[in-house]
Amino acid sequence: MELKNKIDELKNYLGQYEKLVQALGLVYWDMRTNLPSKAGESRSKVVEYLSGEGFKLITSDKVSEFITDLKPYVNEMSLIEKRMLEELERNYNETKKIPEEKYVAYVGLCSNSELAWEKAKDAKDFEIFKPYLEKVVEFQKEFIEYWGYDKDKYDTLLDKYELGLTTEKLDNIFLELRDGIIEVLNKIKESKKTLNRDFLYGKFDADKQKELSLYILDKIGFDMEAGRLDVSVHPFTTNFGNKDVRLTTNYHEDEFTSALFSTIHEGGHGIYEQNISDELESTGLQGGASMAIHESQSRFYENILGRSKEFCSYLLSVAKDYFEDFKNVTLDEFYEAMNYVEPSLIRTEADELTYGLHVIIRYEIEKELINGRISVDNLKDLWNKKYKEYLGVEPRDDSEGILQDMHWSDGSFGYFPSYALGNLYGAQMFNTLLKEKPDVMEKVKKGNLTEITKWLNEKVHVHGAIYTPEELIKQITGEGLNPKYFIDYLKNKYYKIYDVE
Amino acid sequence: MELKNKIDELKNYLGQYEKLVQALGLVYWDMRTNLPSKAGESRSKVVEYLSGEGFKLITSDKVSEFITDLKPYVNEMSLIEKRMLEELERNYNETKKIPEEKYVAYVGLCSNSELAWEKAKDAKDFEIFKPYLEKVVEFQKEFIEYWGYDKDKYDTLLDKYELGLTTEKLDNIFLELRDGIIEVLNKIKESKKTLNRDFLYGKFDADKQKELSLYILDKIGFDMEAGRLDVSVHPFTTNFGNKDVRLTTNYHEDEFTSALFSTIHEGGHGIYEQNISDELESTGLQGGASMAIHESQSRFYENILGRSKEFCSYLLSVAKDYFEDFKNVTLDEFYEAMNYVEPSLIRTEADELTYGLHVIIRYEIEKELINGRISVDNLKDLWNKKYKEYLGVEPRDDSEGILQDMHWSDGSFGYFPSYALGNLYGAQMFNTLLKEKPDVMEKVKKGNLTEITKWLNEKVHVHGAIYTPEELIKQITGEGLNPKYFIDYLKNKYYKIYDVE
Missing domain, CATH: 1.10.1370.30 (Neurolysin; domain 3)
Known part of the structure; x- marks a missing residue:
């Protein structure tokens, strides 16, 4: 294996993923700035679809192969390449623990939940948002079970935003x-x-x-x-x-x-x-x-x-x-x-x-x-x-x-x-x-x-x-x-x- | 084969494709209404990527299977189902004739070409746009060769917008x-x-x-x-x-x-x-x-x-x-x-x-x-x-x-x-x-x-x-x-x- 070629191949793969994430990001941005009121449901489906594709890309066998193939060469890699591989592995392991259909359902729920939150806030009424929030919390708890935890379940979530925080x-x-x-x-x-x-x-x-x-x-x-x-x-x-x-x-x-x-x-x-x-x-x-x-x-x-x-x-x-x-x-x-x-x-x-x-x-x-x-x-x-x-x-x-x-x-x-x-x-x-x-x-x-x-x-x-x-x-x-x-x-x-x- | 199930499966598949097309549509809309001037090149890559995925979906073996499986049942289908199948077949046959890498390159060219056209129009200078247009025309001519034509090459393009027009x-x-x-x-x-x-x-x-x-x-x-x-x-x-x-x-x-x-x-x-x-x-x-x-x-x-x-x-x-x-x-x-x-x-x-x-x-x-x-x-x-x-x-x-x-x-x-x-x-x-x-x-x-x-x-x-x-x-x-x-x-x-x- 030529290390450089393999790295280029990985970057190409991650580039695809980035483009998908960018498209998804634009859909989210648009939902919060421009979405006509009747389009919420149909746009949520687009979010679900793209998120599902992103999930597939980041949990594919291809990624597992990249990790296996590249890990033995860590000492020959530049700092950026090393970090890229570490980050990929972390992302892969974490995402892989969640079943795809759970993930997609959760993403769909969240985009509807955001719209419900907006409505509830307008109406100054927590009750409108509550059923969505309940489901979101249930999912989070379930995900923590998949991800695993040590002393405190909340640590698992903290760690996602600040590595190693407890x-x-x-x-x-x-x-x-x-x-x-x-x-x-x-x-x-x-x-x-x-x-x-x-x-x-x-x-x-x-x-x-x-x-x-x-x-x-x-x-x-x-x-x-x-x-x-x-x-x-x-x-x-x-x-x-x-x-x-x-x-x-x-x-x-x-x-x-x-x-x-x-x-x-x-x-x-x-x-x-x-x-x-x-x-x-x-x-x-x-x-x-x-x-x-x-x-x-x-x-x-x-x-x-x-x-x-x-x-x-x-x-x-x-x-x-x-x-x-x-x-x-x-x-x-x-x-x-x-x-x-x-x-x-x-x-x-x-x-x-x-x-x-x-x-x-x-x-x-x-x-x-x-x-x-x-x-x-x-x-x-x-x-x-x-x-x-x-x-x-x-x-x-x-x-x-x-x-x-x-x-x-x-x-x-x-x-x-x-x-x-x-x-x-x-x-x-x-x-x-x-x-x-x-x-x-x-x-x-x-x-x-x-x-x-x-x-x-x-x-x-x-x-x-x-x-x-x-x-x-x-x-x-x-x-x-x-x-x-x-x-x-x-x-x-x-x-x-x-x-x- | 249960006809209804197969139809539902096809609709589910076409639904995925529609969501991808909607995401792509939003990217295009955004390019024309909101894009910061420095982002043209990177957004074109997103367009290329999504178009490529769309190409894959519409030319996949799965689609060919749907067509083969469903065609014998045309007489049992509703008008909408019949037309859905016809349209799918037409789209499949037409798209399949173009090699994927050609298609993706063309899509990328077009989104850059649009941005060049905007620039050229601002500057009132056709020369800025000309090199892009030349390439776009070359691609169109090449595509006509792939699609085939009868009396007049232009008929192939007319037919895309108005079925049967010559x-x-x-x-x-x-x-x-x-x-x-x-x-x-x-x-x-x-x-x-x-x-x-x-x-x-x-x-x-x-x-x-x-x-x-x-x-x-x-x-x-x-x-x-x-x-x-x-x-x-x-x-x-x-x-x-x-x-x-x-x-x-x-x-x-x-x-x-x-x-x-x-x-x-x-x-x-x-x-x-x-x-x-x-x-x-x-x-x-x-x-x-x-x-x-x-x-x-x-x-x-x-x-x-x-x-x-x-x-x-x-x-x-x-x-x-x-x-x-x-x-x-x-x-x-x-x-x-x-x-x-x-x-x-x-x-x-x-x-x-x-x-x-x-x-x-x-x-x-x-x-x-x-x-x-x-x-x-x-x-x-x-x-x-x-x-x-x-x-x-x-x-x-x-x-x-x-x-x-x-x-x-x-x-x-x-x-x-x-x-x-x-x-x-x-x-x-x-x-x-x-x-x-x-x-x-x-x-x-x-x-x-x-x-x-x-x-x-x-x-x-x-x-x-x-x-x-x-x-x-x-x-x-x-x-x-x-x-x-x-x-x-x-x-x-x-x-x-x-x-x-």
Whole structure:
């Protein structure tokens, strides 16, 4: 066997799979942005069909042959080739454990479930979504039995989004995080300073918001020739290779920040995908290192950068061109409004400080649900109880409570922790960035983000999924994930803003 | 063999194929409406891949088995089952003749060629598109060799869009049509009446045009819950089953009619697809009877109905709500402006009378090109010469000349005649409609098109591709295609408008 030929053959095979996945991705994107209301059922069948074909491709005997043929040559392979083979084997083994008809039925269920979630959210009625969610949870539990588990069933799901992550590790991380957040929050409660954010509410024309969003996307380094910005109920990013990366947002005319900061958030995901090396096409590695690393980028752009005083300075100067309302707003006022802390109901709208608590609530609920210690029937009560307990708020209806996120509708259990981990990774990287380039934030004041984006490109983006999250964070910062950086960052930032300690 | 089981198995198989075709259709739609500029090449690969899979499905041994197994039972089959089998066999035999790698290479070429055509049109430069067109023509010629031909190579292509159509038949039809058009045109030239259409040019806000287009689409019976209206360079209709039918248009702010009437035209295609029976799903018959029958619907809505005095009366009353400019325009003025005859450069913008000449020009050029009597090198000169000769006009640049239509870019040679045949079919159907329902146009004045659309639903749409065009027109009108109805319609209408004879 000529190693090079066999590798080329495998890449060709994976290329086919990638093309199928891209087509499927487009069908999903279209379902969330463009689908006529009567077409849901028939489009779900297309999703089922393509997913079934993808399943066949990734579990075929051909793949098993590639693995057997190539494994003896691992020592002669380049790093990328080695990782490609590892990733293929992991994917093959994991997918192969699920019977095809189960998989296809599950995929069909999920696309219907997503549509039901949208309907339920519109109607603010969890009951519409509940029967779908019950089935999705049943499937997830069944899949865990197929996949197997060690101590905790939920570990099997966590591992899918963050290789090697367990509830044991996460319990510790989240304990430290929660304590940190609560500590800062308590200080803020003692603060005598009151911030004002009234000027962020009013009438903000959707077309102008869109123009501003596009302008800022360009500034932060998102390439509009290799991407789009559209509208959907729940903002998301999807991509078909690195030349077509699609973000969505959702304009609310009664306030200023929601669409803009969700655009910047999705922009962070998008910049990641756009800058993954062309070399990784058809290797299975042309994607992020993990969902948490992905979130580290989106939340870095959204918060660490986007809500920094330096960026606020630039943003305010631009926003004044779009909206009269900001004419007399000072930088301090604007910066403080952008970082107003208030325990609230909606995760995606939460301030940077209390955001982690939203994630921890979901994490705790998912653990219980997946381990069968609670049922979907109890979900809403538990949700409301935890929101009361952790954040002191109560949803007025299901759409601002249990229906606010779409993740459960497509079975993404185990994903939520990625958001909080993303904050941690992001702050840890930021700490290194500032050490390596102490003046970098100065340039942000003038809207110059080139150096930051370039640093992230080189350190994170270009590598795609070549390195595990752990390898990557060590490579960049010299140590493994450490929550201390994020907690220090929060303390530094919010004590100053709220004039405490 | 249980016939019912075997039929179900076939429908299941065809259902898979349909889903693949729907995914591919969505990829195409997206290429024309949404694609970021850098993604062309990678998306073309997705098109190639899916087309290749489709090719495999339709030429598989499985299909050959279905045909062999089912053919002996034709007499026990329902009409739909019979037609399903016939259509499958025709498709199998035809596709099977082309080697898969040729087919895939051709599909890839076409999607690149479409993008090149768009670029060339933007740059008004045929040279950009020429190398692609040359290759597309070469492939078409090669395919004709595979498919075989009898008297004329071009017949093989005509037959793809209109079963059984030949150059011999079409030469006669087009001779009669051309003579009819010229006769009317000459009378008009003698007319002393001058029509005014200045008020159709000015400043028409694109958003308002869109609103009006959506309003009118709804009025004519297009179901927005089972479809969309988007924007693309060249308006088109595509559909994924009958529950997701997508139209596009192109707004020009300097004039009133282009976007609206292209929307109505595409709306005619769309209404057809939306009303094809659900029963025809997964049979291969859930589409129009032929491209000419399809065009009969689109051009019926656009012209026979859309530019009728009755519809103009309604449209004017609505348009006045959208555009101040029409405040003082009378019905006669509006109707005459909508039917202003003037030989011109752009087919899609041509008046109803001279439109046929645009088609005849393309027909004559395609015949020569496909039979190798001229080459792509001579194409532009021949185009300009014929426009001078038939219509007395000369393009100022390639974009309003040889680059105006996208059809050649994706190899749709043999399609153009469908437009003119569509006019003939439409007028013949209209003649019958008026006999059966003499008062039907009265209701149109009030914007009530329900009865007309219902009649077309029942006579044409619901049947999908169950009947051949010939069977269908005989069934509806009692005779085969007869150009006389369209020519009579033209004479009646335009002699009155121009006050001649």
